[in-house]
Ligand SMILES: Nc1ncnc2c1ncn2[C@@H]1O[C@H](COP(=O)(O)OP(=O)(O)OP(=O)(O)O)[C@@H](O)[C@H]1O
């Protein structure tokens with residue numbers, strides 16, 4: 112028997128009232144695969160991610176994780192939101208924010224400190240454990256959210272435009288950190304972005320959504336070597352070719 | 367942060383001194399007969415005598431005790447009940463209009479009810495203080511729960527947190543600013559009702575002391591009592607403001 116896909120969407124559609132947002136979505140993500148989803152604003156990327164997370168049931172069709180229908184959220188799946196400022200607990204220090212998933216999963220209190228410090232160190236926040244989220248920069252807050260999501264030891268990571276609000280430098284640094292962190296644990300990643308270059312740089316595959324209603328317009332493999340590198344990957348002839356192709360496709364979709 | 371700058375404190379003290387000075391002038395020029403308004407010096411002398419030789423100290427403590435007891439009990443009830451109501455949108459919709467009906471009732475209006483239930487004793491006073499002081503904190507708690515950031519509700523669902531975990535890790539901390547604001551309001555209410563309660567039941571306390579002083583035309587003692595009541599309000603409010611600032615450090 113073939114191995115079950117990490118994420119599988121079978122003829123999924125979603126409507127809010129009479130408003131059809133997504134229609135006929137068929138998609139499958141292999142374990143360990145890094146899939147990027149791009150699409151215009153309002154094409155339903157976030158909605159799709161929320162369905163996979165179990166926060167929103169599909170109107171028709173089925174969402175499966177490792178072959179099992181999703182009914183409600185599970186701690187095997189972690190979500191990183193774009194609006195880190197709202198997703199963190201403002202009254203908890205960085206340390207205690209990372210502690211939250213460990214508490215939820217029932218890790219004994221005496222095992223938590225070492226794990227929390229290890230995670231904070233992984234995202235470069237070792238010296239900021241006593242700061243409240245409000246005292247951290249945007250990039251640091253997003254690092255904190257990433258550390259919190261990793262505390263769940265998820266086998267699937269759903270990221271919704273996680274770097275959309277960050278400056279270009281911070282963005283590149285965090286892209287590489289995420290690549291490194293998910294490669295360590297062979298995590299499956301479903302990564303939503305607006306940015307074609309970001310999608311190509313990170314993904315094994317890029318899925319483009321068409322709007323009104325949202326549906327899969329294009330699903331393309333990215334055969335670029337790993338580990339990726341901000342300079343050589345972005346100058347790779349295949350990267351440039353794919354980038355051109357994607358731009359043309361996106362222009363056609365939005366024409 | 368900025369509220370407690372030295373300048374603010376100096377200005378505040380100057381304001382109080384101004385009041386004292388006007389009071390001094392009014393009595394010096396005898397704009398109001400001394401029998402009705404004693405001089406600040408006479409009042410402070412009466413205060414000193416009352417605290418050292420008289421019963422003013424135990425009376426003050428009795429009133430503070432009554433106020434704090436009622437306030438703490440009211441706060442506990444308000445936070446517990448408010449959390450249970452606040453955590454459920456259905457419970458909020460169900461009970462909110464009832465609360466809005468009960469809240470504006472002047473606590474003095476329920477005194478007759480309290481007397482018929484408890485009689486003229488200290489339980490009645492406590493009951494009235496609790497009834498009056500419970501609303502600001504109760505409504506604050508419910509408001510805090512109703513306004514949890516939707517993202518954080520999602521985070522709690524993603525982590526499969528139990529309802530109880532949600533209450534004490536997300537709902538309550540989110541409501542803390544509203545709870546503290548409510549508790550500050552209700553402390554003032556508690557002081558007023560503690561005094562009214564003691565007047566009605568003739569129990570030992572500052573309220574009763576003030577009433578007796580007025581009845582026997584001891585103006586200086588009367589104003590000494592009023593001064594103490596004002597001080598209790600001032601000190602407790604500043605104490606809570608400082609506690610606020612420490613507890614809400616994450617907001618700055
Ligand atoms: N809870 C909701 N109720 C009604 N309509 C909604 C709801 N959530 C999203 N929508 C609508 O669904 C459509 C898709 O929204 P969604 O947030 O998934 O888009 P998106 O692709 O993530 O856009 P963006 O790139 O701007 O984040 C939008 O038209 C939005 O108005």
Ligand SMILES: [Mg+2]
Nearest residue numbers: 156157158271
């Ligand atoms: Mg979105």
